Amino acid sequence: MDRLKQQIDFILEIDKLKGILRQSLVLEGTRRENDTEHSWHMATSAFILREYYKKEVDMERVIKMILIHDVVEILAGDTPAYGDYSAEEKYRKEVESANKTFGILPEDQKEEYITLWNEFEDMETDESKFANACDRFQGFIQNVTSDAHTWRKFSPKKSRILSRMRPVIEYMPEVYNGYIKDYLQKYIDLGVVEDDLPIKAVATDMDGTFLTQDKRITEENRESAIKTMEKGVEFIVASGRSYVSIKELVQNIPGINYFICLNGAEVYKNNRALYEASIDPEISFDILKKCQEIDLDFSATGNNKVYYSKLDLEYESIIKKEDSGINFIFDKEKKNIEKDYYQKLVFYNSPEKFKILREYVEEKYSDKVNVFESGARIMDIVSKEANKGNGLKIVARDMGIGLDEIVALGDNENDLSMLKEVVYSVAMENAKDIVKDQVRYVARSNEESGVAKFLNLFLKLD
Structure with missing residues (x-):
């Protein structure tokens, strides 16, 4: 009976989660969400969005992790995701809370749930990565249904929101790029979120964009590519050309890792093919x-x-x-x-x-x-499966970044699929009107080293 008493005592203790209020609002902003509502919504999201997490997982373990991940907040309290706090102090309090709260249980169950809680926090297993992605997604959903309440309250910049959304970006990119990206951009356009340009990659077309009319890479363009990579930003080539042809053209630009070739029919990371699509x-x-x-x-x-x-x-x-x-x-x-x-x-x-x-x-x-x-x-x-936009998605997935962390530059109809996927879309002055009409920025022409001139200003390379 002592074992049963310990288990019932724990069940009574975690009822207190119903009184732990989060920053998120529910019911279209009428009141604050509590931790049990968060866990239920997050568990349901895991079932619904399972198809977008591409690895096999033990769903029972995932759901257990989700249901107990916030138990520590009974004693430690809720820490606002976008507030100012010490991560070290937060973790110390939560470890103490985990030991005390799970310590109510019989020893075997205590060890099981502390292990699960630590697994969620460490985010190293496939189950914990999926659970964390669902956690960040659920928080985002509450923000959307409350007209960006937490963003309006704490004024996080885009880079901080992306940091918070990173598990979704890395582990469920279809969910991020297909839903979250556009909502985030909506509130950037409304002035609620400051766009501090957290760029992770630049993707450029070759002919008519990075190359001059006589198929040269100007010294100015070459230097801008090198400076871009020195800044920690990936430089991606996206061309209708073959891998062999692209490699020959960029042989004097060391450090390029990703190549979208044949208009997206092939995608390479260095010398390894990530993707290939042939015509029947x-x-x-x-x-x-x-x-x-x-x-x-x-x-x-x-x-x-x-x-x-x-x-x-x-x-x-x-x-x-x-x-x-x-x-x-x-x-x-x-x-x-x-x-x-x-x-x-x-x-x-x-x-x-x-x-x-x-x-x-x-x-x-x-x-x-x-x-x-x-x-x-x-x-x-x-x-049909091959286009530069799809190629860019493959690269972004491999890098673990969002499409709204990429600058893309092009000039022709075959670049549109790529330009439409990104927020920071750039057409060259020499581009066709159909391209210029669908981008955010227009750069100088390819004959004037337009790629370099744009990147020097946009990424502050000089």
Whole structure:
């Protein structure tokens, strides 16, 4: 009976959580939320959002962790997430509270729940990472339903909110980028939250953006990329070009880790592929047969092979290298079309024939491929799963950052998917109007080292 008494005493003790009030408001701001409401809402969120956490977890352990994570506040009290406090003092009080409150239980259960509480705090296991993401998400939800009550009260800057949301950003990026990001930006635009520009990465297109018309990286652009990385900001290249071509262009800029290639059909981290999306071989074969019919020149890239009737300018120097690792197959008359897994099809120099091909492809395969212009008199086709925006999401997920911590720069239709995903979107002065109309900023032209001039001011590189 002593064991039962200890257990009932603990159950009676934790009833006090109903009286521990948090800073968050409930019922559209009519009163403060208490700890038991927070834990219930958080546990329900865990069940509902489970699909967005990509690792296998023991859900019973997760729910236990959620239900007991705030028990320590019975004695330690609630610490406002955006208030001024000593993290060390907060932790000391909560450890003391954990030992006293869980100490009411029989020894075996005391050890189990103290272990669970420490696991939640340490955030090292998959279960604790998921539980913490649900914790931060629930707090955000209460803020949304109360018209940003806690943000209005404590005036946190964007960087502090992102720090608080980091478990969601890292472990459930679809939830952050698909929901939280836009609400946060709403209150930045309203002036409730100060945007202190907590930039973690810069993603730039190459041709028409980082490169001049004659395909050079100016010294000013090169130096700005290096200074960006010295500032601790990742520098990402996002191009319609192949990985080999990009690496050759940026060989004098050390420290670049991420490469979004072939308009998002490939994503590399250094020399390791993070992602690859090919066009269905039957579809690419049919498209190339249509090119043959209308006599349109093309280049098809995939599996370290370039099959072409007209060589893409990006390969002019690479084809001369014996150790390029690419197999070039020339078919001037387009009579020996090869069926294969291609990541990108490129077409050249004929807007009239582009129109014919585009109408043909979009009528038959609009749900399977993306078609867009990527340069002057150049049209690209890639898999529906491949675009620069998706490539940027893959990089952001790998880095554990939000899309609203990225600056993206571009100039053409193939950059729009990337520019639309970020808050800090930049078009070059030489960009098409359709691009300029959908971005937040316009930089100087690529011929004037516009990337460098923008980053020097925006990131305060000088």
